[in-house]
Amino acid sequence: MTNFFHKPQSAALAFMVAGAVWFVVGAVYGMFSAIHLVAPEFLPHVAPLVFGRERPVHVNTMLYGFTGTMLVGVGLYYLPALLKTRLWSEPLAWIAFAFWNLTVLSGPLGFAFGLTQGREYNEYVWLADVSLVLAVACLIVNTALTIVNRREQQLYVSIWYFMATFLWTASNYPLGNVMWHPATGAMPGLIDSLFLWFWGHNLPGLLITPLATGAAYFVIPRVTRTPLNSHTLSLLGFWLLIALYSHIGGHHVLQSPIPNWLKTVSVVDSVSMVLPVSIVVINLWLTARGFGGRVWSDPPARLVMGGIVWYIITCIQGPLQSLPFLQRVTHFNNWTVGHAHIAMLGFGGYIALGAMWHVLPLVSGRPVYSNKLINLQFGLITFGLTGFFVVLTMAGLVQGTAWHNGETVLRVLPQLAPFMVMRAALGVFILTAALVGLANLYLTLRPAREEEPLLRGEEAA
Amino acid sequence: MKMTPAFLIVGALLVFWASTFIIVGLPSMTMKDNPSDIWRPLSPLEREGHRLYVKNGCSYCHSLFIRVSDWDIGAERIAKAGDYAGIEPAILGSERTGPDLSQEGGEHSDDWNIAHFKNPRYTTPVSLMPSWDFLTNHEIAALAAYVQALGGKDADVRQKRQREWKRQAQAAYAGGVDRNIEWLHAQVPEVWRRMPNPYPATEAALQRGKRIYQQLCINCHSPIGDGNGPAQPFLGPPPLNFTILRRHLVENRYIGGIFYYQIMNGITGTAMPYFKKHLESEKIWDLANYLAVSFLGYTDANTEPRGIDASYEGEWQNRYQAPAVNESP
Numbered sequence: 001m002t003n004f005f006h007k008p009q010s011a012a013l014a015f016m017v018a019g020a021v022w023f024v025v026g027a028v029y030g031m032f033s034a035i036h037l038v039a040p041e042f043l044p045h046v047a048p049l050v051f052g053r054e055r056p057v058h059v060n061t062m063l064y065g066f067t068g069t070m071l072v073g074v075g076l077y078y079l080p081a082l083l084k085t086r087l088w089s090e091p092l093a094w095i096a097f098a099f100w101n102l103t104v105l106s107g108p109l110g111f112a113f114g115l116t117q118g119r120e121y122n123e124y125v126w127l128a129d130v131s132l133v134l135a136v137a138c139l140i141v142n143t144a145l146t147i148v149n150r151r152e153q154q155l156y157v158s159i160w161y162f163m164a165t166f167l168w169t170a171s172n173y174p175l176g177n178v179m180w181h182p183a184t185g186a187m188p189g190l191i192d193s194l195f196l197w198f199w200g201h202n203l204p205g206l207l208i209t210p211l212a213t214g215a216a217y218f219v220i221p222r223v224t225r226t227p228l229n230s231h232t233l234s235l236l237g238f239w240l241l242i243a244l245y246s247h248i249g250g251h252h253v254l255q256s257p258i259p260n261w262l263k264t265v266s267v268v269d270s271v272s273m274v275l276p277v278s279i280v281v282i283n284l285w286l287t288a289r290g291f292g293g294r295v296w297s298d299p300p301a302r303l304v305m306g307g308i309v310w311y312i313i314t315c316i317q318g319p320l321q322s323l324p325f326l327q328r329v330t331h332f333n334n335w336t337v338g339h340a341h342i343a344m345l346g347f348g349g350y351i352a353l354g355a356m357w358h359v360l361p362l363v364s365g366r367p368v369y370s371n372k373l374i375n376l377q378f379g380l381i382t383f384g385l386t387g388f389f390v391v392l393t394m395a396g397l398v399q400g401t402a403w404h405n406g407e408t409v410l411r412v413l414p415q416l417a418p419f420m421v422m423r424a425a426l427g428v429f430i431l432t433a434a435l436v437g438l439a440n441l442y443l444t445l446r447p448a449r450e451e452e453p454l455l456r457g458e459e460a461a
Numbered sequence: 462m463k464m465t466p467a468f469l470i471v472g473a474l475l476v477f478w479a480s481t482f483i484i485v486g487l488p489s490m491t492m493k494d495n496p497s498d499i500w501r502p503l504s505p506l507e508r509e510g511h512r513l514y515v516k517n518g519c520s521y522c523h524s525l526f527i528r529v530s531d532w533d534i535g536a537e538r539i540a541k542a543g544d545y546a547g548i549e550p551a552i553l554g555s556e557r558t559g560p561d562l563s564q565e566g567g568e569h570s571d572d573w574n575i576a577h578f579k580n581p582r583y584t585t586p587v588s589l590m591p592s593w594d595f596l597t598n599h600e601i602a603a604l605a606a607y608v609q610a611l612g613g614k615d616a617d618v619r620q621k622r623q624r625e626w627k628r629q630a631q632a633a634y635a636g637g638v639d640r641n642i643e644w645l646h647a648q649v650p651e652v653w654r655r656m657p658n659p660y661p662a663t664e665a666a667l668q669r670g671k672r673i674y675q676q677l678c679i680n681c682h683s684p685i686g687d688g689n690g691p692a693q694p695f696l697g698p699p700p701l702n703f704t705i706l707r708r709h710l711v712e713n714r715y716i717g718g719i720f721y722y723q724i725m726n727g728i729t730g731t732a733m734p735y736f737k738k739h740l741e742s743e744k745i746w747d748l749a750n751y752l753a754v755s756f757l758g759y760t761d762a763n764t765e766p767r768g769i770d771a772s773y774e775g776e777w778q779n780r781y782q783a784p785a786v787n788e789s790p
Contacts, residue, residue: 040582040590044591047595052521119550154463185550191488198484206477242477247483255528255530332556404530408534410587
C-alpha cells in the first residue's frame, strides 16, 4: 500500500480518473436541472432534487470536480516531465488529492441537504473551504519543491501557469469565500457582492484558465513536434492575465448600486481581457501553423485545439457582454448561462479532456483503449455544446429584449419552453460523452492481459 | 526575460495582491454599510426565512436588485446600496428565471405566498419553481415572512394594506355569498361598474381569453370557474365562484367593467393579484369576455354606452341574453 502511494505519477492518474468520474456526476445533475426547467414536477417532493439544490451541485462538481481535478492531474504529470525530474513527493500529492476530492464530494452530499453558503460559486461550507485550501497548500509545496529540485534549467511556460494557479487560488479563495466569517461565509451588506464575484470570476479566470492554458501549452507543441512559437508572447500573456483578471468580477453586479469607479475598472479590464486571451491563442495557433494535419489527426490534440477555439469565442463574448449598453440585454438571462457553458465546458473541459487523453498513455504506460471513442466523445460534446450555445443565446436574447421592452418575467417565461426542451435534449449528448469518456478510461486502465504490448512511459519533450 | 522560480513566485503574488487591493481592498475601506430610507431590521422569523432562502438556492432564479431599465413587478424603486445593510449574505443574484424579489414584500397576501410555496403552480400555472411542500409548515411560514419583508419599510406599508383589506374581505365573505358579491362590486369605482365590455366577444377574442385564463387563473378559479381550484384550500377568503355572478349583474346588464377593474387592479387583501403589469388592455377585456361568456353565459360586450368601433373590428352581434330580472338562483 505504501508502495502504491509512492508509485511515480500515481497521484496524477488518480486526479484524472476522479475528474472523469466527477464529469459523469456533474452531467447527471445538469441533466436533472435541465429537465426541471422543462417539467418542474419531475420527481416532485424529493428535497435533494429541487432546482435550487441541484444547480450548485452541478456547477461546483463540473468546475472543481471535472475541469479542475482533471487539469490538476494533467499538470502533475507535465510538471515533473518538463523539469526532467520526479514529483517532489508523491504521497503529498495524494494528500492533496484526498483534500481536494473531499471538498468536491461535499457538494453532492452537502448542497442536496441545504448545507451551503448559498453564494454563487462560493457555496462550499467552511470545512470544505478549509479542505480545499489545504489541498492547494499541499500542491504549492509540492510544485515549488519539484521546481527547486529540477534538472532542466529553463522553466517552460506551462510550469509558470501550474505554479501560479495554486498561488493565486490560495490567495483568492479564502478572500472570495470570506473564510474569516465561518458561520455565513459572507460579509454584511452590499460589499459582499464584490467579494462574492471576486472569487466568482477568478474561479474560471485564475484557477481554470491558467491550468487549461498550461495544459494546452504542453500538448500542442508536443503534437506538432515543433518548439513553441514565441517565448515573449508567453510572458506577455502570463503577466497580462494576472494584472487584469482579478479586477473583472465587478461586471457581474454592473447594474447594481456599487460605486461607479468600480464599475469602470471592471468594464475596462474586462474589455482588456481580449489581450492576454488572444496572445495565448495566437501563440498556440502560430505554433500549430503548417501542422494542422498533425493536430487534426490526433484525437486528443483535436480536443485541445477545440478548447482553444472555444476560448477565443468566450473571450470575445465576455468583453462584449461587460459593456454596459449590451449588458442591459444580456444580463440576468440564459445568454450568460450559454457563455458560462462554453467557457467552462468548451474551454476548460475540452482542454482537460484532450490533455488527459494525451497524457494518459504516458502516465499509465498503456495506449488509450480506443481513439474512436475519443472521437465519439469529441463529436458528442461538440454537438451538445454548440447546440447549448445557440439555444441559450437565443433564449437569452428573447428574454433580454422582451424585458427591455416592458414585458414581465412571468409573461416571457412560457416562451422559453421550446428552448428549455432543446437544452435538455442537448444535455443528453453531454451526459453520453461523459459516460463514453469514463468507459474509455476504464477500458484503458483495466488490468492488462499478458499479450497486450505495454507502451513505455515516454520522456516528455 | 528569464523566468526564475523566485521571479515567478514572488512576481505572481505581488501583481496579484496589487491588483486585488484595488478591487476588494479599496472598496472594503471606502464603502459604507449605511441603511437606506426603506431599510429596517429583520424579525427573527424573517431571518429564519432568509436562511432558508440561502440554503435552498432561491437566488439561482430570483435576483434581488432592480436595475434602472427594469419594468417588471416591483420595479418602481431602483436598488440602493443601503437596502442591503447588515444582510449576510446579501445575494444579488445573476439570473431571472423567476421575477426579481427585492421589492416583493406586500405585493401578494400572506395566504397567496403560502399557497405559492406549497406548489407554485397553484397560484401561477406557468411557474417553473419547484414545490416546497417538503418544508415544514413553520419553514414555509418563515420563508413567506422573509419574502413579505423584502422591500423594507415600503413592504411594510403594502403588507399593512393587505392585512387591513383582508379583514374586510373575510368579514364580507362570512356574510354570505350574495353579501360578499355586493361588497366586492361596491369596491369597484362607479364608472367601471356601469361600463360594458367595449370589445366584441368574437371567437378569436374568446380563444385569447381562454388562453390567458389557463395561464394565469385556472388553478385558483378552477377550469369550470367555480373557485374550487387546487389552491382553494390555502386561501381565505377562497377564490370567487364566477357562476353565481349571473344574479349580480349591475342593473341587470353590466359586468364587463367590474371584471376589467378587478383583473387589472386585483383585490388587495385577498389572494387575487393585479395583472396590470402582465396584461395589456385588450387582453384584459378578452379575458373578461371569456369569463362572462363561459361562466355566466352572458356578456355585456358592445351594449350601450359604446364608443366608435375600432377600425379593425368587424360587425358583431351580441347574442347573449341578459338573465330575466327575478331569475331564481
